[in-house]
Amino acid sequence: MTAPGTDEIVVDRLTKQYKKLRAVDDLSFRVRSGRVTGFLGPNGAGKTTTLRMLLGLVTPTAGTATFGNQRYTDLTDPVRKVGAVLEASSAHRGRTGRNHLRMICRAAGLPDTRADEVLELVGLTPAAKRKFKGYSLGMKQRLGIAAAMLGDPQVLILDEPANGLDPEGIRWMRDLLKSLAANGRTVLVSSHLLGEMQLLADDVVIVAAGKLIRQGPVDEVLGDMAGGTQVRVRTPQAEQLTAALSELNATVNPAQDGSLLVHGAEAAAIGHAAFSAGVELHELTSERGDLEQVFLQLTAGKAGIR
Incomplete structure (x- = not known):
């Protein structure tokens, strides 16, 4: 295997054991920069556990999950390296979307103007002054992506980002992620929307019961299976x-x-x-x-x- 690029995601023999349950079992795969990779699997496949280990939220039993050769917890400035959304955005109900993002900016040492830039990026500028309690689930998803993009990261990790989005919103999401990958970013997306993944992803990683089942470019996976x-x-x-x-x-x-x-x-x-x-x-x-x-x-x- 060639040495990983600094913006590649590398999962190497990753394992997570919870008492009698092995949620992730000796899992290895690589997510390349400049491409959208779909992370697919049935419920209970270990996808969310894998993402949480990658982001330092869960400690692996064995193996590593890194960005290039660095664990998330070892990154010197993670907000500028990795953006992630593992669930719909959470914020104080009485705070506006803009103020929510500005608070994150100040904590991360980013200028307040960055909040308006990412609101424009995700199409939330008209709702910037609306309080979070009035946001729909789809708007919360967009706000979460805006927060993940504040540091202009090279790596983006999203878990079920299309939840709550209508068909227009799903198409917007697809176009956004494709454009981010086209600009050289590494994009990893976990989703149950297989039809959308076929349109969105360049590569897929398919897992079941914590194990890798198949990985590769979408066209290659489709060509090898089901008779091609x-x-x-x-x-x-x-x-x-x-x-x-x-x-x-x-x-x-x-x-x-x-x-x-x-x-x-x-x-x-x-x-x-x-x-x-x-x-x-x-x-x-x-x-x-x-x-x-x-x-x-x-x-x-x-x-x-x-």
Whole structure:
């Protein structure tokens, strides 16, 4: 393994034992800078425990969780290195969003003007003078992200950041995190919204019962599992096409909607085989695997209790 970059997250043989429960079990993975990494797993998989160990909130039984080669507790200026949101923002009910952020700025030695900058970043400027007690759950999520971004950190860690957000808010979140990663930041996101993760993440780390199940770029994970890419074909001559594709060693299965799902052959090869056999085609579409399908396949029977 190559030496980690200073902004990479490195989890190395991490273990956490609670009496008879092993919440995290010899877990290792790396989160690269300049990419969004989805941290996925069923309830009880050990995701939140892992994040809490990474942020120094829980002491590992064994192993390490570091940023480059430094533990969070050893960082000289953590607010400028790492921003994290493990739950919706909490603040005094009678304090405005702006004043809440300004208090954090003063504690961290940051200028008050930074509060207005991050409020603009998360789209909360119109609600800056509104008291926290009047914030919706989605607004609290945005305020939490604003607080995490106060130090302009190079690493951002978010646990279920889309909770309470409407579809527009989820799309806003996706665009924000992608832009942060595009600017070179390291972004780790834990979420149960698998459809959103397929749109958002560059890489995924999938865990179950405290163990690593699969990691890698999303396209690679989808391609390796569930038969990889499939091609959907519609034709009034299904039997003739199936016979023609047997020469390509392709697998052909009928779908419920009357189409054929072909594995083991590219769309161009299927089209050529159909043309040579005189088979009329009404549809020829390559389809990428679905992250939810892959996730369920990988974690079946492996959910834990946290």
